[in-house]
Amino acid sequence: MQKKYLLAPGPTAVPPEILLAMAQPMVHHRSKDFEPIVASVKEDLKWLFQTSQDVMILASSGTGGMESAIANVLSPGDRVIAINGGKFGERWVKMCQAYGLNVDEVKVEWGQAVDPAAIEQRLKREPARAVFVQASESSTGVAHDVKTLGAMVRNHPNTLLVVDAVSAMGVFDLKTDEWGLDVVVTGSQKALMLPPGLAFVSLSEKAWGMAEKATLPKFYFNLKRERDNIRKNTTAYTPAISLIIGLQKAFELLKPEGLDGIFARHRRLARATREAMKADGLELFAKTSPSDALTAVKTPEGVDAEAVYKALRDRYGITTAGGQDHLKGKIFRISHMGYADTFDVITAVAAVEMVLKGMGHAVTLGKGVGVAQEILLAK
Ligand SMILES: *Cc1c(COP(=O)(O)O)cnc(C)c1O
Numbered sequence: 001m002q003k004k005y006l007l008a009p010g011p012t013a014v015p016p017e018i019l020l021a022m023a024q025p026m027v028h029h030r031s032k033d034f035e036p037i038v039a040s041v042k043e044d045l046k047w048l049f050q051t052s053q054d055v056m057i058l059a060s061s062g063t064g065g066m067e068s069a070i071a072n073v074l075s076p077g078d079r080v081i082a083i084n085g086g087k088f089g090e091r092w093v094k095m096c097q098a099y100g101l102n103v104d105e106v107k108v109e110w111g112q113a114v115d116p117a118a119i120e121q122r123l124k125r126e127p128a129r130a131v132f133v134q135a136s137e138s139s140t141g142v143a144h145d146v147k148t149l150g151a152m153v154r155n156h157p158n159t160l161l162v163v164d165a166v167s168a169m170g171v172f173d174l175k176t177d178e179w180g181l182d183v184v185v186t187g188s189q190k191a192l193m194l195p196p197g198l199a200f201v202s203l204s205e206k207a208w209g210m211a212e213k214a215t216l217p218k219f220y221f222n223l224k225r226e227r228d229n230i231r232k233n234t235t236a237y238t239p240a241i242s243l244i245i246g247l248q249k250a251f252e253l254l255k256p257e258g259l260d261g262i263f264a265r266h267r268r269l270a271r272a273t274r275e276a277m278k279a280d281g282l283e284l285f286a287k288t289s290p291s292d293a294l295t296a297v298k299t300p301e302g303v304d305a306e307a308v309y310k311a312l313r314d315r316y317g318i319t320t321a322g323g324q325d326h327l328k329g330k331i332f333r334i335s336h337m338g339y340a341d342t343f344d345v346i347t348a349v350a351a352v353e354m355v356l357k358g359m360g361h362a363v364t365l366g367k368g369v370g371v372a373q374e375i376l377l378a379k
Pocket residue numbers: 009010061062063064088134136137138164165166167187190196
């Protein structure tokens with residue numbers, strides 16, 4: 001037997017309370033059994049998103065939510081700016097291209113955050129209908145400064161800021177309305193502690209205005225239609241009923257902690273992980289503004305990160321994530337988002353030390369663990 005730990009940046013671990021809630025017999029979605037559940041989660045989603053706007057619930061993975069963002073606010077040939085600082089930024093570029101948009105790709109070195117001033121310059125030089133960005137780029141563990149981008153884009157009446165917040169919402173502060181985040185997308189399988197299968201999307205008033213004129217084709221992902229439905233406590237098509245029941249339970253767990261408590265917990269876990277890895281002589285991949293969702297760790301010269309990732313998984317039952325593309329073999333990624341607490345970090349750090357030592361690398365067992373314990377003890 002081997003006990004398993006899921007410490008990957010999605011899907012993340014699901015609390016037993018949620019698993020049990022989702023195991024109930026099926027109810028019908030057009031019924032009094034289900035409509036009150038939608039009524040409750042739709043209000044809680046506004047709390048989570050820090051918005052007064054409707055948050056639409058889609059039965060899809062996070063990428064479906066991203067696709068809905070594009071299809072609903074843009075028209076063929078529109079010029080857009082897509083910030084590409086990793087695998088998910090690249091996804092914005094590819095999706096926008098697939099939709100026939102005129103994409104101005106801003107390549108950001110992996111491990112770095114975008115310089116908002118550079119985006120401002122581009123926008124001034126040539127207007128764009130939208131700026132696409134990740135709040136947290138999960139492939140590199142870097143957080144882009146969406147607050148500054150929001151303040152900037154707000155001054156351009158015909159430009160929207162579209163934020164992939166899949167690994168950011170419920171991890172760190174994202175003031176959708178206050179910061180001018182026009183379209184915000186998240187998914188169920190990261191900080192919301194649910195299985196994959198739900199995407200959530202909010203649009204600002206400015207974005208709804210652009211949606212009125214947008215002519216890209218859409219059918220399933222018609223957000224206007226979804227808005228009409230969510231206002232009536234339902235969805236346009238059959239929702240992922242069990243996941244929405246699980247979402248209600250997730251809010252029951254999260255709301256008593258409060259947004260500030262949730263953000264503080266992630267901040268603490270992230271800091272403990274980073275400092276522990278550094279104490280163990282490892283380098284963090286994020287050169288600036290590391291995301292509190294996950295920590296991307298570089299392995300020393302001659303140590304294959306893929307081997308570390310595999311040893312964590314096969315020897316100790318701990319699933320983290322490896323590096324993608326040119327980072328394969330160079331980094332591994334430990335998630336501390338969602339259903340994560342003190343001993344998830346301790347477990348991860350202890351296991352990394354044991355794996356490295358087992359591979360013959362010079363590491364003092366317990367050094368990083370001690371550093372993490374000190375940080376987590378302080379609360
Ligand atoms: C997980 C994730 C997504 C969504 O991916 P899906 O596999 O479609 O759910 C999008 N963006 C980021 C930054 C993510 O971490």
